[in-house]
Amino acid sequence: MDGHQFGPWNLLPDDILELLVGRNLCEIDRLHARRVCHSWRAAFARIEPPPPPPPLPLLLLPEADDDEHGLAFSCVLSGWDTHPFFLPRAARRRARCFGSCDGVWLFLAMEDGLQGDRARDHVLVNLHSFQFLDLPNVIRLDHTFPQLMKDIEIAIVAVTLSRQPTQQGCVAAGIIELPPFPIGVRPFAFWRMGDRVILPFYEDVFGDQAVEDVIYHNGYFLFLTQDEHIRVCQEPVFHDTNVDVDSILLRFEPRVDDGDAVLARYLVLCRGKVLMVVRLGCPHRRSPTSAFRVFERVDYLVVNAGVVEVLEHTWSEIDELGGRMLFLGRGCSRSYEEADGYPGMEGVYFLDDRSFRDPIFHDPDMVFDHTYHCCDNGRWSKSPFNVDRCFPERGRSKISPPVWILP
Incomplete structure (x- = not known):
């Protein structure tokens, strides 16, 4: 023809x-x-x-050690293609990303290489307006003994907000790392937007369990522990020298063993429910993720002889995703619905955050590979059962792990 x-x-x-x-x-x-x-x-x-349809999160892939292509913003709606999307000049050099919030706000720790790895400035930047908001760089200890009061440097590794960062009364809850703490111990903290110093609180809310994730829901901050319990904290009350935090620990019944190694756990709000998503795989592979299990929080009353004795909590597994699209990121997980204009896109979308457990503070004299994994990004579907590493390949980065940019 x-x-x-x-x-x-x-x-x-x-x-x-x-x-x-x-x-x-x-x-x-x-x-x-x-x-x-x-x-x-x-x-x-x-x-x-x-x-x-409404836009979906973009995957920000940082510059790799052996790559000259720079930052890549990969779009799910474009079939994993990349888009031109820029960081402010001040944030492009040695900026560690540790989360995002709605409205293309990105959390950054901008490190000064001239002063070593421990010199960092935490900020929140809007990628449309290039507006910068200051975040804390230190925590103050100890308000009960003024002569011992000292500001300790911190590294923020995950954060969620009670409302938009420019709204009055916005409170942040973050998972932080402190140099004096043993490796792997990461407490959480609260601050108001604009605070440069985190004030201490002394209620028994830390416990001995590592914190996996944090979200904000119906006026409460929910912290997921490594034992899959939830620490529920009301919005704190801020004073001049300390913070009052009222919390309870919701203990969940133990689940059946997953079989494979648990790589991570996330909390996601979906259809008005709190979900826990468990990431499974082999930690020793280059791209370790092999599957996910999705659970819904279920609360029920135990009744004995017509008398309510106690409120119990359990994780009930969801057999089918049912059109859910779950984007996983510590402190910034989001859910979308396939029915809202995303045909054939049901699944769990994940990024390579296995460096989350690696210490940021470390002895400079130690031999330590302080790089971030960036290759285990993709989409998992339950039916058919499949892990698709659909995003562009990217090697390790000395600067930052991948992060979602939330629309």
Whole structure:
């Protein structure tokens, strides 16, 4: 068949163009399509293609040690393609990402290489407006003995907010690392947006369990422990020298063994419920993730002889995702619905956060590979059972682990 009988691209009928752009779910790709030629721009001005679904998180992949391509922002809606999306100049050099929040806000620890690994400035930056908000760099100890009061440097490794960071009354809950603590021990802390110093609290809320994740739900901060219990904390009350924290520990019944090694645990809010997602795999592989299990929090009353004795808690496994799209990131996990315009995209979307347990503070005289894993990123589906490492390959980074950019 003579190919010349088909008109050039600029003569495509409007209905064909509308079909093409309607199948493209990414607003950035639609914008690029309008720039193909003058005829396409004119055609798109006449037609009204169906609106795209709300944007999904972008995966920010940091610069790898042996890579000259720089930062990569990978888009799920574009079939894992990359988009131009830039960090402010001040945040591009030695900036460790440790989370994000809605509205393309990114949490960064900007390290000063001239002063060593321990010199860092924690900030929250908006990638649209380039607005910077200060975060704490130290915690104050000990307000009960003024003569011993001292500010200890911290490293923030995960954080969640009670509301948008520019709203009045925004409170942050973070998982932090302190140099004096043993390796692997990471307490949590609270502060108000704009605070440069974290004030101490002394209620018995730390316990002896490592904290896996934190979310904010219905006026409470929920901390997931390594034993899969939940520490529930009300929004704290801030005083001049300390913070009052009221909390309870919800103990969950032990689950059946997962079989494989547990790599991580996450809390996700989905359909008004609190979910726990367990990540399974072999920690010694280059890309260790092999599967996920998804559980829903279930609370029930134990009744004996018609008298309510106690409130029990358990994790009930979800057999099917049922159209859920779960994006996992400590402090910033989000859920979406396939029915809201994302056909065929049900699944669990994960990034390589296995460096979360590696110490940030360490003896500079020790031989320690202080790099971040960046290759175990992808999507897991329950039916068919499959792990698809669909995002671009990326080697280890000396700067930062991957992170979601939340729209």
